[in-house]
Amino acid sequence: MGAYLVKRLAASVVTAILSSMAVFLLVRAVPGDVVAQMLGQSGARGSAAEESLRRFFGLDQPLWQQYLSWLWGVLQGDLGESWVRGRPVAQMVVNAFMVTLQLGLMTLVFATVIGVPLGLVAGLYEGRRIDSLIQGFNILGLSAPVFWLGLMLLVVVSQTFAWSPPLIYRTPGRDLGQNLEIMLLPLLSLGVLQAAAYSQFTRQCVVSAFSQDYVRTAVAKGLPMRVVFFKHILRNIMIPLVTFMGLILIQILGGTVVIETLFALPGLGRLLISAIETRDYPVVQGALLLVVFTALLVNLLVDMLYHVIDPRVRVGG
Amino acid sequence: MSAPAAASGNTAAATAGTPGLATQLRRFVRREPSFALGLVLFGLILLIAAFPQLFTAKSPTAIDTGSALRAPGAEHWFGTDEVGRDIFARTIHGTRVTLSIVAGSMLISALVGGFFGLIAGFAGRATDMIAGRAVDVILSFPPIVLGVVISGVLGPSITNLVIALSVVYIPVFFRIARSGAISESGRTYVEAARSVGLTERAILFGHVMRNVLPLILVQYMILFPLVLQIQAALGFLGLGVQPPTPDWGAILEQGKNYILFAPWISLFPGLFILVAALAVTLIGRGLQKRMDR
Numbered sequence: 001m002g003a004y005l006v007k008r009l010a011a012s013v014v015t016a017i018l019s020s021m022a023v024f025l026l027v028r029a030v031p032g033d034v035v036a037q038m039l040g041q042s043g044a045r046g047s048a049a050e051e052s053l054r055r056f057f058g059l060d061q062p063l064w065q066q067y068l069s070w071l072w073g074v075l076q077g078d079l080g081e082s083w084v085r086g087r088p089v090a091q092m093v094v095n096a097f098m099v100t101l102q103l104g105l106m107t108l109v110f111a112t113v114i115g116v117p118l119g120l121v122a123g124l125y126e127g128r129r130i131d132s133l134i135q136g137f138n139i140l141g142l143s144a145p146v147f148w149l150g151l152m153l154l155v156v157v158s159q160t161f162a163w164s165p166p167l168i169y170r171t172p173g174r175d176l177g178q179n180l181e182i183m184l185l186p187l188l189s190l191g192v193l194q195a196a197a198y199s200q201f202t203r204q205c206v207v208s209a210f211s212q213d214y215v216r217t218a219v220a221k222g223l224p225m226r227v228v229f230f231k232h233i234l235r236n237i238m239i240p241l242v243t244f245m246g247l248i249l250i251q252i253l254g255g256t257v258v259i260e261t262l263f264a265l266p267g268l269g270r271l272l273i274s275a276i277e278t279r280d281y282p283v284v285q286g287a288l289l290l291v292v293f294t295a296l297l298v299n300l301l302v303d304m305l306y307h308v309i310d311p312r313v314r315v316g317g
Numbered sequence: 318m319s320a321p322a323a324a325s326g327n328t329a330a331a332t333a334g335t336p337g338l339a340t341q342l343r344r345f346v347r348r349e350p351s352f353a354l355g356l357v358l359f360g361l362i363l364l365i366a367a368f369p370q371l372f373t374a375k376s377p378t379a380i381d382t383g384s385a386l387r388a389p390g391a392e393h394w395f396g397t398d399e400v401g402r403d404i405f406a407r408t409i410h411g412t413r414v415t416l417s418i419v420a421g422s423m424l425i426s427a428l429v430g431g432f433f434g435l436i437a438g439f440a441g442r443a444t445d446m447i448a449g450r451a452v453d454v455i456l457s458f459p460p461i462v463l464g465v466v467i468s469g470v471l472g473p474s475i476t477n478l479v480i481a482l483s484v485v486y487i488p489v490f491f492r493i494a495r496s497g498a499i500s501e502s503g504r505t506y507v508e509a510a511r512s513v514g515l516t517e518r519a520i521l522f523g524h525v526m527r528n529v530l531p532l533i534l535v536q537y538m539i540l541f542p543l544v545l546q547i548q549a550a551l552g553f554l555g556l557g558v559q560p561p562t563p564d565w566g567a568i569l570e571q572g573k574n575y576i577l578f579a580p581w582i583s584l585f586p587g588l589f590i591l592v593a594a595l596a597v598t599l600i601g602r603g604l605q606k607r608m609d610r
Contacts, residue, residue, distance in 0.1 A: 015450070140591070143542060143594035145553075145590050145591070146550070147549075148569060148583065151580075152580075152584065258461065258550045272462070272465065273465060291459065295457055
């Protein structure tokens with residue numbers, strides 16, 4: 001366990017450092033930086049103003065020097081200041097992350113509560129009508145674009161209930177009612193997709209469990225179906241089901257980019273997109289770093305969980 | 318030596334006992350209705366992509382401000398947008414644009430990822446090490462986030478969209494090809510080829526590749542709906558195809574500003590995305606079921 005943990009942790013750290021380099025280079029790889037955008041069409045190219053602005057932002061230094069000083073800051077918890085808004089990036093990114101995290105966790109709960117029971121029922125009644133119905137829902141849910149679903153929900157809700165979500169975001173601490181109101185449609189549109197994915201996965205687990213020896217033995221020795229299902233199957237498929245949550249959480253992290261933009265939620269995805277538009281490198285870097293680190297952390301936890309439950313799992317593969 | 322003879326013998330035996338084409342077709346539809354539905358839907362979509370003029374005589378870019386934001390009706394089946402362009406014509410003509418971007422970028426991912434995956438899996442060591450780390454880095458970003466960053470940083474255009482989409486999915490094909498090559502490299506036929514003096518390159522690209530190809534094809538089918546969704550999402554964020562070129566995601570982007578007054582602008586292209594994704598998913602499931610059997 002110890003050796004595995006160290007190896008796995010080392011691999012994550014290497015990936016994290018390489019990813020941070022990729023993040024850094026990616027935003028700088030193209031023409032049109034913040035200085036060019038500030039000066040705009042005024043024709044001040046190559047002027048003293050451009051040079052001093054570059055010096056101010058540290059863009060006159062070689063890339064590796066810029067990277068190292070940024071990395072040094074990151075290690076101390078300092079992500080720099082936004083070039084556009086002048087506020088500390090760490091604070092902006094963490095505030096935005098809280099919004100995304102709330103939406104993500106709510107979606108995860110929704111997907112679990114709806115998806116897992118549907119998948120269990122479908123797997124239990126494999127090949128029957130109820131199974132076909134649930135599979136139909138799964139495939140449709142996975143085929144519909146999330147943002148399109150969001151748009152259609154908005155239309156249906158506003159036309160049937162004469163209701164539309166509030167335009168201004170409030171944190172749950174400040175105004176829980178309004179917070180939940182604005183979260184409702186994003187939650188539903190993301191939730192349907194993830195519930196479909198979870199249900200599909202659960203069904204597969206149940207179906208494959210039925211063909212395993214331990215289930216056949218349990219059935220053969222005359223145990224009632226109820227006992228076989230709850231005591232044997234459910235306990236065994238719990239492992240993949242729990243680890244699948246990690247996968248869903250990472251998917252939601254990506255999915256919120258579009259949904260936040262659509263519903264004007266001030267989350268990490270929306271911050272990222274607006275920062276890319278204004279070439280606000282420190283904010284882009286900070287937001288990306290947080291996304292990548294969260295994904296790495298979730299993956300690491302999932303792997304460790306797997307290892308704890310099943311020590312046969314090795315590094316690599 | 319005897320393989321071709323056996324194969325033709327099989328076909329002869331099969332044709333002798335088989336009923337007519339119509340009966341076979343009916344049996345297939347009854348046995349695998351969802352596979353059949355997927356094939357029909359996909360065929361229709363391909364037909365639309367290949368010959369959009371067959372389905373609409375209207376131009377997808379003709380502006381007619383006199384009939385802006387019309388609801389769906391006899392004149393405009395899917396309604397019109399804010400400058401009076403026909404949504405039906407735009408959606409129909411957008412089919413080819415959207416699908417060729419998705420299919421093309423996936424082809425690039427499959428070629429690049431498959432090539433390096435084969436080499437990494439077969440040759441191992443240094444190549445595997447370096448390519449493996451690069452792939453880990455790409456995989457540490459959620460796909461859509463990476464797509465947004467690449468296409469956002471490079472600037473919105475079809476070329477950059479294709480670059481973004483292909484980079485995002487290279488790792489998936491890399492991993493499939495790599496694990497395929499690893500398991501193939503232990504097979505007896507590889508040893509046999511080596512013992513008769515074939516070069517490593519000849520073994521890899523002449524023999525191993527042929528056996529890994531089906532895995533890559535199945536992965537292509539599985540990924541297609543996902544890539545379609547991300548392509549549309551990027552278009553929806555304004556990072557994809559730029560107007561006036563018709564593209565499903567781009568039409569949706571344009572429609573979101575009028576969503577409460579003219580929901581039809583968004584409704585129909587979204588339905589087309591859904592149907593296309595559905596069709597490919599159903600075909601993929603059908604194929605997988607056959608391979609498992």
